[in-house]
Structures are given as C-alpha cells and as structure tokens.
Amino acid sequence: MSPDDGMSHMRNRRADVVDHALGVLDRHGLPDLSMRRIAAELGVQPSALYHHFASKQLLLAALADEILRRGTHTQPDPDAPWDERVRGGCHALRDAILAYRDAAELVATVHAFGLGAHEPHRRLCDDLVDAGFEPSFARDAATTLLHFVLGHATDEQLHLQANSVGAIDDAPLVPADSGRGASFDLGLSLIVDGIRLRHPSASAAAS
C-alpha cells in the first residue's frame, strides 16, 4: 500500500519497525517483546532500532498509539445522546485493545508513563463537555472510565493467557463469550449512571 513497498529490502522506516513489532507482540506476547528480538526478526542489529526510537519505552508508546489508532478510527454518531456516545467510545477502546495480545498491559504501561495514548481520554472528555458537564468534572469522569476499561481488559487478557498456558479453565459456568462482555457492560453502566446523576439536567443528586 505504501509508495515504495516491496522495493527496499534492507532498510526499514519507522512505520516498518512499528508494524513488525506489533507482529512480534501478537505472536509472542509482551514479555518476549525485546529490542533484541524485534531486531532479530527484522533481520537487523539491535542497535539499528535506536535510529528510529530513542528508547524501548518510546517504541512501546508508538505501538500503543498505533493499536488505538487502528481500532478507533470510526467517528461516533454526533446525534446520539451523550451516554450512548460515551458507552460506544469505551466499547471501541476495549475492542481495539482486545485485538492485540497483551495490548491492555501495554497501553496501561504507556499511559502510566505519560508518553502517549491520550487520545481516548481526550475523546471521552470532549463528549462529556459537549453534553454540558464542567470540563474539570469531565476530565475526572473520563479518567475513571479509562481506568475501568484498561483494568477490565487487562484482567481479561491475563485470563486468556493463563488458560492458553494450560491452567484450568477458570469458571466456564457461563457461555464464555457472553460472560466477560456482560461484566464489562455492567461495570460501564455503574460509572455512566454515576455520571448521569451529575448531569446539569438531573432532578436530584446524592451526597
């Protein structure tokens, strides 16, 4: 798809490194995502990567941004009510993260280091401000939503890994595909309902 694809076979550009690193992540998981392994599978010396990224942390930040970019490029319906937009944004973020192995831990780490992955927070914030909430409240509410989405996705991907390693399959009392999604929806509803109580148009507020 890119202009000079297939012509250069030795030299890589930044985007090539990101793309290959994402493959390594999805095939081998975050613990095996080392600079040396990315370089080896890319047919290059480890030191070559430092031409494109000043550190491993910055490479991880680029991976997180790319994962989120690939999964959240669809614009939500601007005519939908704010709570539907917020719920949709959280679901899109979750889906983007679940599309890559160990992406939840990766995004959480990058987010914790403050290097990137701010786009989801900004979008949730904007939706809440557009809905009439105070900006400072919108920031805190968006942060709470993000903590929930990242935490839930992290738990989910860990259990996937634990089961694939060969441990007992947890508690499959539930069809296994509807179970996790239901608990995600429930937690999300708790927070969205709490936000709704603070809406300027809310009739009554709790302590």
Add this chain to the structure above:
Amino acid sequence: MSPDDGMSHMRNRRADVVDHALGVLDRHGLPDLSMRRIAAELGVQPSALYHHFASKQLLLAALADEILRRGTHTQPDPDAPWDERVRGGCHALRDAILAYRDAAELVATVHAFGLGAHEPHRRLCDDLVDAGFEPSFARDAATTLLHFVLGHATDEQLHLQANSVGAIDDAPLVPADSGRGASFDLGLSLIVDGIRLRHPSASAAAS
C-alpha cells in the same frame, strides 16, 4: 520484635527477605527492584533468594500482600451503612498503596498475574453481599471499584515520580494535596452512586 531478632546475622528467613525487599522498593523504586539487588543489599548471593521464593513473581506477590496487610488491618465499623463501609475500604486500600513507592504498579501487576492480593476484592465483595446485593453483582461491582483504585493510585504515583525526576510540575493550579484526593473521591462517588441505583431498595432504576 520477632523471637530471635538480632541473634542470627547471616541466615535470613522469608519474612526478613520480604522486609528488606520492601525497603529496597521504597528507596529505589520498582524498576530497580531486582533479585540481584535485593540479594546484594541483604549480603547474600542472588541464588540464595530462591530458597525462599520459587520465582521473582512470587516474591513480588508476597510484597504486595504484605503492603496490603500492613495498611488494611483495621476493621471498619460494622454498624455503618454499606456505602460508607465500601468508601472506607477503598480509601484504606488507596492509603496502603500510597504508603510505598511504586506500590500501585506492583499490586496491579501481582493482581494481573492472579498470584495474590485478592483480599481487598473479597472484603469489598462481602460488604456488598451483606448490604443485600446479589453475589454475582457484588463481584463485578467490587472489580470495578478495584480497577478504579489501582488505576488512580498508579497515575498518582507516576506523577510523583515524574515530578521528582525533575520534569515540570504538571498543573499545580490546585493546592496539590487536596487536588488528587478530590478527584479520587469524585471517581469513587460515581461508582458508588451507580451501585446504589442497583440496590434492592432503590425506588427507580435506569436502563
């Protein structure tokens, strides 16, 4: 305080290792908490640690459990209403975590690996079940609360570290000690209010 304290000067027991490792964590941070460094500061070979812990992950799990144990040994008032008990439990958990450098990331990691640190979830769960909620709902609600507390504490400790490293001091538009606490209380209230809407005694429920 312990029976043979001060008598043995070469051989360590499990609790000694945990105690010393907590010191290393608090003085040097999680990135520098290596088996080799713990061993060195303890005056012992790295391999000696494997007599007490089968792996680094299990040592980290013991550290997390100890941090939580030290910070949450006070029983909440059993006569208080459920929401006060839940809020108190979340605050105690947060205080326990903020007492040690990088403890949020440590506890989150251990929790993600499923090796320990289940006590806080169990307590929140019990409080909610005692309050009359369905056990399955109580589990999901407790999980949502835990994700929030851990996520918020992780953000907070990262910003502490970022500021101590020498970066610009973020956004000190607020007295800096009341600011973070207020955003924690707000996020916590969002979730608790969402839970309250699901209480059996609630008059009306949202979608």
Add this chain to the structure above:
DNA sequence: ACCTGAACACCGTTCAAGT
C-alpha cells in the same frame, strides 16, 4: 538515512556443592 560490530553493565534462574 540507516546500519554494523563490539562493548558495557546489567538481568532471572538453575544446580551442584557446601555447612
């Protein structure tokens, strides 16, 4: 602009052997 080759200062873990 992108890469090599070699080095530096580390890791977690295992294992035979000691006391």
Add this chain to the structure above:
DNA sequence: ACCTGAACACCGTTCAAGT
C-alpha cells in the same frame, strides 16, 4: 535449613565506524 560459586541464556543502551 540456608547459603556459595559458577554458569546459562538473556536484557537495554551506547558509540565509533561504515555505506
């Protein structure tokens, strides 16, 4: 019961030098 000594198979990062 607890530790040593030595090894194995790795890390991230730097830097002069090449093309």
